Amino acid sequence: MCITVVGSINTDVVALTDDYPQRGETRFGNSIDYLSGGKGANQATSVAKLSKGVKIIGAVGNDLYGDRLIDSLNENGVSTHFIKRSNTFSTGTAIITIDQTAENTMLVLKGANDDLLTDDIEKAFENINDSDVLLVQMEVPQDTVIRAMQLAKHKGMQVILDPAPAEGITVKALEYADVITPNRQETNHLIGIDVTNIETAVSAAKAFENMGVSNSIIKMADKGSVVYRSGHWEYIEPINVQPLDTVGAGDAFAGAIACSISDGYDLVEAAKFANIVGALKVTKLGAQTGIPTLNEVHAFCEERGLTCSQLEATR
Template identity: 45%
Template structure:
């Protein structure tokens, strides 16, 4: 099988996680719970997902010249990720995410971007040949928007398929949208992009069509336990969610995107790739943490055989 190379451009963070009974409201202090640190960052999570599921991945990122940055780079190499373009920043520390996870597995996240905010187009000049030779480019929005636009425009000009996970939610320019082959918003992000309130599958279908109408070639609106809504060439499909008991939803979207890129790089159809990605994300939410929750390919095959889903129009 001819597997196409995947380049991930994005963030690297160290996640500091507290598991507690509920997410505190402003002014509230919640006692109890457990604490642990786990490597994270949307870009890093997606790169690790690609590697663990058997993809050929290069990761472009920027970390601080500190203990978190060195630890992250070492972990990437251990995962089999090409880290030649994981850059070190002498000015800013590595990114940090403060995450609270409640008993239902829902989370609240605050990110201090650190070195991620210093990944600019000039830093990528030496990596352009790697991007041009890739089959797929995968990005998120935890790095400067100028960098996202620059890389997407360059990749599109070279015929590389661009996958954008528009998280955290942000406004996207028409020029950027026209460069994107696949966009993968969750319901909140789809709502922001489309202007349509997304509460169920029917409203997600309307939002997906609206985003498709903005110039994006393919749209996937991820709806958590409700499944995923695809708009491919104007046609709507629904991929039902796999039924699992969620423990922690942190990084589920990142796992979905990394798995989607892997499936497409292996030649799966778009609906098949979304179904594959949905299964990988379902496995991840049954575990705590970001990268600690990401399944390996052999494990994915064993677990996903117990999960059933179908594709509906």
């Protein structure tokens, strides 16, 4: 079985700087790169690099940037058969600034991502019969995401919602999610709880359960994460690394979660695996180029003395 991802496909314009400019201020940066990105494409690439079959349903413009993004996905082993070429919008773009602490700010211009419509989802799902997991985020239209989740449930697929970015979240999507993986900002946006420690993370997970989602992973960045399953929770400690680029870390994490669930692992084991993948990602530059392969994950674990069931099974 394979994984289907519905989501955004963007060109990332990435600028590195020592410090962010203040409002109205001009500063000189250190470097600039033009990279493949978009939360949907990042997550699909994560799945492919972790040696799992994956299809993406998304949209790019009928332009050179769209050509390059499709080529990049194909090179990484992602099936691009269901990517729409929009004649109405240009390819989506994210303008990203990363400072010396590896934190980032983003300005996303959705472009062709807004042209991924419910009709496109329905046509694609008519031809998808070999996926057991759907992975979605919120950088394409809400109706499109919800329709994909509805059709996935009808086909008996497990639905994972990475409710990002916070600005795009709709509470209605929670109705069709089997698992959600929000970070601090997304949790606060959805339910008004500021997750600062294990206690507040558990409270947030219980609040999500009251809203109908009994399985969640509440991410706390460098403070680790809390896995919640129908009233029971477990804390996953962070892995200390020297960060270079946090862009795409959550997407690498989500892709790893999808791989584990597709392979039959429980949510705790999935989170342990994703924790390792996400930690390794932040040590590398690029939302997709920095996503580690399964071999790189094995090497990282051997170096750090890390283990999890998912990795033991792939040795």
